[in-house]
Structure formats: C-alpha cells, structure tokens
Amino acid sequence: MQEINYFDIHSHLHSDFFQKDTETIIKEMKKKKIWTISVGVNFNDSKKAIALSQKHTNIFATIGIHPTEKETFDEKKFQKLLDNNEKIVGIGECGLDYHWPTIDYNKNKITKEVLEEEKKRQKKLFTQQIDFAIKNSLPLMLHVRPYKNSDAYTDALKILDDYKDNNLKVNFHFFTDTPDIAQKIIKRNFSLSLPGVITFADLDLNIKKTPTKNIMSETDSPFASPKPYRGKTNTPLHISKIVEKITDIKKHQEVKNLLVKNALNFWNIKNH
Numbered sequence: 350m351q352e353i354n355y356f357d358i359h360s361h362l363h364s365d366f367f368q369k370d371t372e373t374i375i376k377e378m379k380k381k382k383i384w385t386i387s388v389g390v391n392f393n394d395s396k397k398a399i400a401l402s403q404k405h406t407n408i409f410a411t412i413g414i415h416p417t418e419k420e421t422f423d424e425k426k427f428q429k430l431l432d433n434n435e436k437i438v439g440i441g442e443c444g445l446d447y448h449w450p451t452i453d454y455n456k457n458k459i460t461k462e463v464l465e466e467e468k469k470r471q472k473k474l475f476t477q478q479i480d481f482a483i484k485n486s487l488p489l490m491l492h493v494r495p496y497k498n499s500d501a502y503t504d505a506l507k508i509l510d511d512y513k514d515n516n517l518k519v520n521f522h523f524f525t526d527t528p529d530i531a532q533k534i535i536k537r538n539f540s541l542s543l544p545g546v547i548t549f550a551d552l553d554l555n556i557k558k559t560p561t562k563n564i565m566s567e568t569d570s571p572f573a574s575p576k577p578y579r580g581k582t583n584t585p586l587h588i589s590k591i592v593e594k595i596t597d598i599k600k601h602q603e604v605k606n607l608l609v610k611n612a613l614n615f616w617n618i619k620n621h
C-alpha cells in the first residue's frame with residue numbers, strides 16, 4: 350500500500366505542451382505523493398497517454414475522442430489499445446461541447462444547419478464511446494461544455510438516461526455549472542470533478558451542496574491554473590490548492606483523504 354496525498358484525476362501530462370519538463374514534474378509528484386490520470390483527446394493522443402502511464406506507477410490513462418476533435422470512433426483500434434493494459438482506467442474525455450460551435454454560429458462563420466449537424470456528430474461520437482465503455486466495464490470521463498443555460502448538460506444527461514440500466518460510472522470533468530445541474534448529476538449517482546476555477550470564481554455553493562462522496566479533484570493541466578498560479582502553466586503539482594479550497598468549504602480535515610479514496614474507488618485503481 351502506497352501513501353497517496355493527492356489524486357489529480359484529470360491532466361494532460363503526456364501532452365507536448367510540457368516538453369522536457371515532464372520528467373521533472375513527475376519526479377516532484379512522486380516526492381509529494383501525487384497521482385494523476387493523463388487523459389487522451391484523440392486516438393494518437395490516447396496512445397501517448399498510455400505510454401506515459403506505463404513508465405510510472407503514479408500515472409494512469411484514459412482513452413477516447415474529445416467532442417471537438419474531428420475524428421471518427423474506430424472501435425477496433427481502441428479495443429486493441431485496451432487489450433492487456435491495466436493502466437487504462439476509463440473512456441474519454443468524450444461528451445458534448447456546444448461552446449465553440451455556437452460561437453462560430455454567432456459570428457456567422459457557420460449556418461444554423463451546420464451547427465445542428467455538428468451537434469448531431471458530437472452526439473453520435475459520444476454514444477459510441479458510452480457503448481464502448483459499457484462493453485469494457487470502464488467508467489466515463491466526460492467533457493461537457495455548454496454555450497448557455499446548461500444546454501450541453503441537458504442533452505448529455507438526456508443521452509445518459511437512456512443507459513440508466515447499465516450501471517454506468519460517470520464523471521463530469523471540470524464542473525463549473527449551476528448547483529441545479531450538480532444536483533441532477535448527484536441524483537443519478539454520477540460524480541463531478543472540480544478544477545482550479547473554484548479557487549477564484551465563486552462556486553462555493555456547488556461545493557457545499559455536493560456530498561463529498563460525489564466529488565473528485567483535478568487540475569486539467571496544462572490549462573486553468575488555480576490561485577496563486579493563474580496565467581502560468583498548470584501542473585498536477587498544483588492540485589493541493591484545489592483540495593485546500595474544497596477542505597475550507599467542507600470544513601473538515603478528512604476531505605483530503607476522502608478525495609483520494611473517491612478517485613481510487615471510482616476509477617477502480619488498486620493501491621498495492
């Protein structure tokens with residue numbers, strides 16, 4: 350049994366963004382007992398995430414296609430990645446992203462028909478990955494980004510409701526939406542992971558109203574650094590700031606350990 354201080358359940362540590370710093374960051378993570386899941390956003394990127402996870406005991410991987418990636422889901426190719434690979438703990442990040450296509454539509458860059466086609470394309474890509482997760486009994490790492498009024502969340506939950514008899518484990522990554530949506534997620538016994546945004550935007554009510562058992566901690570490195578690192582490259586080393594904020598609001602010291610436990614439990618990671 351290894352001691353784990355923090356679990357950053359969503360980073361892109363394998364990304365080229367970190368270049369030669371990756372190994373230095375990982376060395377420091379090991380010293381501080383920080384574990385992470387490096388998340389794939391397309392097929393080749395997923396392979397890079399796996400490669401990094403195989404080199405380090407404190408790193409795991411997910412494989413999948415992000416909703417804004419223009420790639421079709423080739424089940425056979427992804428299935429091959431899964432064979433004999435215990436470091437892959439989930440499918441994703443996948444889901445719905447209405448933010449970017451709607452901005453294009455509002456700038457008259459694309460027509461209403463193209464926007465609707467894009468939403469349809471994303472929904473298909475999403476359901477293919479839900480089916481794949483069920484087939485392989487793996488949890489889902491979701492990326493859901495609304496344009497307004499939680500639009501993408503409403504659609505994602507509607508899609509997931511069609512699968513409610515499948516015992517699906519679902520995590521909504523980078524959760525910064527309304528307490529109302531948070532409640533809908535909890536009611537379905539799904540979980541949400543909180544990013545660095547909680548250290549500078551007022552999302553306290555979300556944290557207060559969400560039971561600790563439904564919360565996990567994440568950095569989404571290299572993006573979205575918490576206070577006091579805003580504007581700088583984010584790394585899993587910053588996870589402590591996010592956990593401190595959750596602990597402050599929940600007002601009990603056990604939160605730090607519970608967040609680690611939640612992560613191990615949710616992603617079926619055995620710590621031995």
Ligand SMILES: [Zn+2]
Pocket residue numbers: 359360361388442569
């Ligand atoms: Zn991500």
